[in-house]
Amino acid sequence: MNGNFTGRVWKLGDDIDTDIIIPTQFLALKSVEDMKRYVFYPLRPELAELIQPGDIIVAGKNFGCGSSREQAPEILAALRVGCIIAKSYARIFYRNAFNNGLLLLENNELYDSCSEGDQVSVDLKNSQVVLGEKTFQVASIPEDLLQMVEAGGLVPFMRKRNGK
Amino acid sequence: MGMTIGEKILAMASGKEVVRPGEIITAKVDLCMSNDGTTHLNIDIFENQLHAEKVFDPEKVIFIVDHNVPSESAKTAQVHKKMRIFAQKHNIPFYEGTGVCHQIMIEDFIVPGQLVIAADSHTCSYGGLGAFGTGVGCTDFTSVMNTGEIWLMVPESLKFVIEGNFKPGVYARDLILKIIGDIGANGANYKIMEFGGSAVKNFTIDDRVVLCNMAVEAGAKSGLVEPDEIAIEYVESRGRKAKHLYKSDEDAVYENTYHYNLDELEPMIAIPHCVDDVVPVTQIGEVKIDQGFIGSCNNGRIEELRAAAQILQGKKINPYVKLLISPASKAVYLQALAEGLIDIFVECGAMVLNPNCSVCWGSCQGVIGEGETLISTGTRNFKGRAGHPNSSIYLASAATVAASALTGKITDPRGQVL
Amino acid sequence: MGYTLTEKIIMRNTGRDSITPGELLNVNVDKVMVHDIFAPFVIEKFREMGFEKVWNPDRIVFVYDHLVPTSFIEDFRHHKIADAFAAEQNIKAVHRADGVCHQLMPELRYVVPGQVVFGTDSHTTTYGAIGAFSTGIGYTEMAAIFGTGELWIKVPPTLKFNIKGDLPKGVFAKDIILRILGDIGADGATYKAMEFAGSTVEGLSISSRMTLSNMAVEAGAKVGVIAPDEKTFAFSGVEGSRLQDLRSDSDATYEKVFEYDATTFKPVVACPSNVDNISDVEEMVGTRIDQGFIGSCTNGRLEDLEIAARILKGRKIAPFTKLIVTPASRSIYAEAAKAGIIGILVEAGAIMNPPACGLCCGRSGGIVSDGERVIATNNRNFLGRMGSPKSEIFLASPATVAAAALEGKIVDPRKYL
Amino acid sequence: MIKVMTGKAWKFGNDVDTDQIIPSQYLLLPNVEEMKQYTFEPLDKDFASTVCPGDIIVGGENFGSGSSREQAPLVLKALGISGVVAKSFARIFFRNAINIGLPVVICKEVYDSVEQQDTLEIDVQKGTIKNITKDKNFASTKLPAHVMDILEAGGLIDFLNQK
Numbered sequence A: 001m002n003g004n005f006t007g008r009v010w011k012l013g014d015d016i017d018t019d020i021i022i023p024t025q026f027l028a029l030k031s032v033e034d035m036k037r038y039v040f041y042p043l044r045p046e047l048a049e050l051i052q053p054g055d056i057i058v059a060g061k062n063f064g065c066g067s068s069r070e071q072a073p074e075i076l077a078a079l080r081v082g083c084i085i086a087k088s089y090a091r092i093f094y095r096n097a098f099n100n101g102l103l104l105l106e107n108n109e110l111y112d113s114c115s116e117g118d119q120v121s122v123d124l125k126n127s128q129v130v131l132g133e134k135t136f137q138v139a140s141i142p143e144d145l146l147q148m149v150e151a152g153g154l155v156p157f158m159r160k161r162n163g164k
Numbered sequence B: 001m002g003m004t005i006g007e008k009i010l011a012m013a014s015g016k017e018v019v020r021p022g023e024i025i026t027a028k029v030d031l032c033m034s035n036d037g038t039t040h041l042n043i044d045i046f047e048n049q050l051h052a053e054k055v056f057d058p059e060k061v062i063f064i065v066d067h068n069v070p071s072e073s074a075k076t077a078q079v080h081k082k083m084r085i086f087a088q089k090h091n092i093p094f095y096e097g098t099g100v101c102h103q104i105m106i107e108d109f110i111v112p113g114q115l116v117i118a119a120d121s122h123t124c125s126y127g128g129l130g131a132f133g134t135g136v137g138c139t140d141f142t143s144v145m146n147t148g149e150i151w152l153m154v155p156e157s158l159k160f161v162i163e164g165n166f167k168p169g170v171y172a173r174d175l176i177l178k179i180i181g182d183i184g185a186n187g188a189n190y191k192i193m194e195f196g197g198s199a200v201k202n203f204t205i206d207d208r209v210v211l212c213n214m215a216v217e218a219g220a221k222s223g224l225v226e227p228d229e230i231a232i233e234y235v236e237s238r239g240r241k242a243k244h245l246y247k248s249d250e251d252a253v254y255e256n257t258y259h260y261n262l263d264e265l266e267p268m269i270a271i272p273h274c275v276d277d278v279v280p281v282t283q284i285g286e287v288k289i290d291q292g293f294i295g296s297c298n299n300g301r302i303e304e305l306r307a308a309a310q311i312l313q314g315k316k317i318n319p320y321v322k323l324l325i326s327p328a329s330k331a332v333y334l335q336a337l338a339e340g341l342i343d344i345f346v347e348c349g350a351m352v353l354n355p356n357c358s359v360c361w362g363s364c365q366g367v368i369g370e371g372e373t374l375i376s377t378g379t380r381n382f383k384g385r386a387g388h389p390n391s392s393i394y395l396a397s398a399a400t401v402a403a404s405a406l407t408g409k410i411t412d413p414r415g416q417v418l
Numbered sequence C: 001m002g003y004t005l006t007e008k009i010i011m012r013n014t015g016r017d018s019i020t021p022g023e024l025l026n027v028n029v030d031k032v033m034v035h036d037i038f039a040p041f042v043i044e045k046f047r048e049m050g051f052e053k054v055w056n057p058d059r060i061v062f063v064y065d066h067l068v069p070t071s072f073i074e075d076f077r078h079h080k081i082a083d084a085f086a087a088e089q090n091i092k093a094v095h096r097a098d099g100v101c102h103q104l105m106p107e108l109r110y111v112v113p114g115q116v117v118f119g120t121d122s123h124t125t126t127y128g129a130i131g132a133f134s135t136g137i138g139y140t141e142m143a144a145i146f147g148t149g150e151l152w153i154k155v156p157p158t159l160k161f162n163i164k165g166d167l168p169k170g171v172f173a174k175d176i177i178l179r180i181l182g183d184i185g186a187d188g189a190t191y192k193a194m195e196f197a198g199s200t201v202e203g204l205s206i207s208s209r210m211t212l213s214n215m216a217v218e219a220g221a222k223v224g225v226i227a228p229d230e231k232t233f234a235f236s237g238v239e240g241s242r243l244q245d246l247r248s249d250s251d252a253t254y255e256k257v258f259e260y261d262a263t264t265f266k267p268v269v270a271c272p273s274n275v276d277n278i279s280d281v282e283e284m285v286g287t288r289i290d291q292g293f294i295g296s297c298t299n300g301r302l303e304d305l306e307i308a309a310r311i312l313k314g315r316k317i318a319p320f321t322k323l324i325v326t327p328a329s330r331s332i333y334a335e336a337a338k339a340g341i342i343g344i345l346v347e348a349g350a351i352m353n354p355p356a357c358g359l360c361c362g363r364s365g366g367i368v369s370d371g372e373r374v375i376a377t378n379n380r381n382f383l384g385r386m387g388s389p390k391s392e393i394f395l396a397s398p399a400t401v402a403a404a405a406l407e408g409k410i411v412d413p414r415k416y417l
Numbered sequence D: 001m002i003k004v005m006t007g008k009a010w011k012f013g014n015d016v017d018t019d020q021i022i023p024s025q026y027l028l029l030p031n032v033e034e035m036k037q038y039t040f041e042p043l044d045k046d047f048a049s050t051v052c053p054g055d056i057i058v059g060g061e062n063f064g065s066g067s068s069r070e071q072a073p074l075v076l077k078a079l080g081i082s083g084v085v086a087k088s089f090a091r092i093f094f095r096n097a098i099n100i101g102l103p104v105v106i107c108k109e110v111y112d113s114v115e116q117q118d119t120l121e122i123d124v125q126k127g128t129i130k131n132i133t134k135d136k137n138f139a140s141t142k143l144p145a146h147v148m149d150i151l152e153a154g155g156l157i158d159f160l161n162q163k
Helices: A032-038 A071-078 A091-099 A143-151 A154-161 B005-013 B039-049 B074-090 B101-108 B121-129 B138-147 B172-183 B198-202 B205-218 B229-237 B302-312 B330-338 B341-348 B398-407 C005-014 C039-048 C075-089 C101-107 C122-130 C139-148 C173-184 C199-203 C206-219 C230-236 C302-312 C330-338 C341-348 C398-407 D032-038 D071-078 D091-099 D145-153 D156-162
Strands: A004-011 A056-059 A083-086 A104-106 A119-123 A128-131 A134-137 B024-028 B031-035 B061-065 B094-096 B115-118 B132-135 B149-153 B157-163 B192-196 B222-225 B256-261 B268-270 B278-280 B291-294 B322-325 B373-376 B392-395 C024-028 C031-035 C060-063 C093-095 C116-119 C133-136 C150-154 C158-164 C193-197 C223-225 C256-261 C268-270 C278-280 C291-295 C322-326 C373-376 C392-395 D005-011 D056-059 D083-086 D104-106 D119-123 D128-131 D136-139
Touching (some): A091 A143, A091 C139, A143 A154, B005 B115, B005 B132, B005 B222, B031 B138, B061 B074, B074 B094, B101 B121, B121 B205, B121 B222, B138 D091, B138 D156, B157 B172, B172 B268, B172 B278, B192 B198, B205 B222, B205 B302, B302 B330, B322 B341, B322 B398, B330 B341, B330 C341, B341 C330, B373 B398, C005 C116, C005 C133, C005 C223, C039 C075, C060 C075, C060 C101, C101 C116, C101 C206, C122 C133, C122 C223, C133 C223, C139 C150, C158 C173, C173 C206, C193 C206, C206 C302, C291 C302, C302 C330, C302 C341, C302 C398, C322 C398, C330 C341, C373 C398, D032 D071, D071 D091, D091 D145, D091 D156
Parallel strands (some): A056 A083, A083 A104, B031 B061, B031 B115, B157 B256, B291 B322, B291 B373, B373 B392, C158 C256, C193 C223, C291 C322, C373 C392
Antiparallel strands (some): A119 A128, B024 B149, B268 B278, B268 B392, D119 D128
């Protein structure tokens, strides 16, 4: 995966659960396109309008906790969020995100150093995130997961397996 | 020249000796009731347009949450909350999740001889106890809630003389469907439908209410049955006394009189999308169903539940059919529970709902989707009434609905009842 | 070196004689569960991936519980799509309105001790209560399992919760798990196995054990397991003698062991809007509530309804307060009706709903508006979970919820027991 | 005095019930402004977005049958409908319309002459209806004096407030 990009920061707190990312009442909408208008609805309904492709979400610990709803990473991928950088992630969300081609990075310090609206640069090759003068190390992502993200997720991966 | 029961109640309520059809009167109401279908608008009008401070009599204004119970959205919950706050502030009787409004009114408030106004079209149900009930909109209701009075035009009366006995598998529900099919959806517009004859004299209150409840589906202002010992016993067993036991005079004037013989009646069904498009179940042909509903202010009482349970006992419904059963009130639910009917429903694969309007109202529990077919004991089969505009509703008796839920297609209940 | 229960289940499944936490390996899936709200997505992904036939139709269970009864016009689509797929693929286990998926899977013995099971729902951890390795996954991975019957997993390290002693009056399994969540936090077991053991756990019914395992995911855990015993074998209808090895070795390696003395436990509540925001009920007494909810895969079982009935018997719910009760399955509803429990609840003023997820999944069944407060027996109190983001949710045991409904405010349930 | 109304006709059939005018699932929206976009949704999804203020609804027999929902005449009024002409009206709808000051006119004969979007002119006071497009005149049924008083006051609330 080509590893350098820069994005504007949207900052959220600890324990951003899947009901905040997309509330249950919108899960039976027909498409992810319909759903993405309700991203972060209970907490910050205005974000759906404001998030631009390439923007980066920075959050605290346990991002994506709660239900197994895959719509949560799917709508973030559909909004073409550059990546999420959180202190930690909930397990199911973590799997679901990579399966949907959404990049997740982990770092403990960035959160306290950045503010909403900051520009953050990601250098995947060196597992680094740069904010102004400061550089933060992120846990490296295994190459096969990066390849899945690059391929767009688990579906294209399985299609290839099935020779389709 | 004599008067009908309806005319007598209106004369008394307006302080007159005699009233005649066509006359406009101002009448004092005995009770008024509003439910969550429109009460949020009533409260807005009451507070912001009438700038009223008090209801005319806190013992005579009743709020009932029954349409969307429990609520399916925050907006609905907001409406319920508004009702709760108003009821608390004005210290008026308030019910939530206790049953369909008309059943609660009949169980807890209605007595023969009353004039009752409610913001719901099926208020005509109260004629089953010999009370004059009629439905109005929220502006009318709000003005009644404020003043205790309403202007009314005295309606003509139509008389329905019912004789004979029901055959097994045939019920009051089939009779009222048959009548509406005969006279049409506006066959009694602005009029009173008065039900009498030797058969009705033996009818239980439940059956009388079934007839009066659907009078509005023929456009009627009210439906009425002469109150008798059966009505007196019903209200006295609930600690109330009749207000007046009016009977129609021998020489009362009816615009028209219709005769029916129950011996000739068979199970009837209203086909989509009009209540008056009624045929015998035997003529319906092969119609696959997706959902059945037993409940509503028309057909959710103990007798209907017994009829359904008799058919469903020890059997399983068709796996592709959803069968929703909503007893009309908490009291009906508890009686059904005591009689073991709830167990039968749960075990046959039905969904037993809390007492509420449910799919008869079509915006909360059991909403149907595009192309789906519902067979229902509810009051209406209007296009889209139970959900998607392109869906279909058939109206039939609880027995017909139960029999159909077993087979997955509309089925004559005869042969499955003892 | 010994192994934990979780490791042993994985070893049985893969035929391995040794295994290390952190290791990635493929497991053979014994059963999967898909519920209505995600069924169309699983099916869509399955087709997008280019699969035509499911690996084994007898290992797939569909449960319609989130959209039952349908509350919105589009809900039925989920059932129609799943019905058509089940017919096409010859999947026979389809439950259309029989209860909450996590109750039905163990109750109907689709899951038995020692199996590896996945579901498209986070609370799939519930089956750990009968000694299964079970966890929630997304619908894309489920589609891949539909096609292959396999899934890669990372072997989780285990946290052991050793709980000893008799539970005091008024304290239930729900209070235990809430207490643990409060101690370790909502991410305290992320990616790990939680194992519940000790004399207190041994004394719990299968229903109560399910309450513990169900909420393991609220600490981020992958699974929440309990060693199967005679009670489990009887519940699951399996021959226990062949499964005696399904328990942690005495020299198993745990990442950490937490010791609890159950005799010190008290009734607790999770306060808005985090599952780990735990307070003693005593400290919250007097907090006004508008609605109570008893139900869900956490606490909608017979013993939960029973304890509520004990508290509500001969009493009435406070005016302008609602209590919504949703049994977790059809058979629980029927049993409770026969045992007179339902009658007591309805007499007291409870609103009985048919078995399904109901209010817990936040799509119908008692959604609330701005400023309203709910006290509920389910598993999440996230912001806006039950309607307006300006509403608040407290989580508690069925006893605490029933007592609160009587007074319209949080009270100590022990005064009614 | 009620003004003479002139507007384009939207013609519907017999037994147009209240669920067609405004389906149940929208009735608990907080106010009429939010509801009005769904007017006639089951019959004509584009109605609310294409109707113009002043337009007139033409119905057959039993217009407004069904429930007592006052939201039915209210959404029509909120969309600027100047009045409804029908062969006959269901009772509760008729009352509700008068009570909110929406003129409802009974005329058996005009119906067959009307095609969609014909221009009609209605004089409630005189009891006349003119199909301007077809150049034909009709008489409507006069309303009782008490009912006219309410309509002239602009509805029941204003009528009561005036009293």
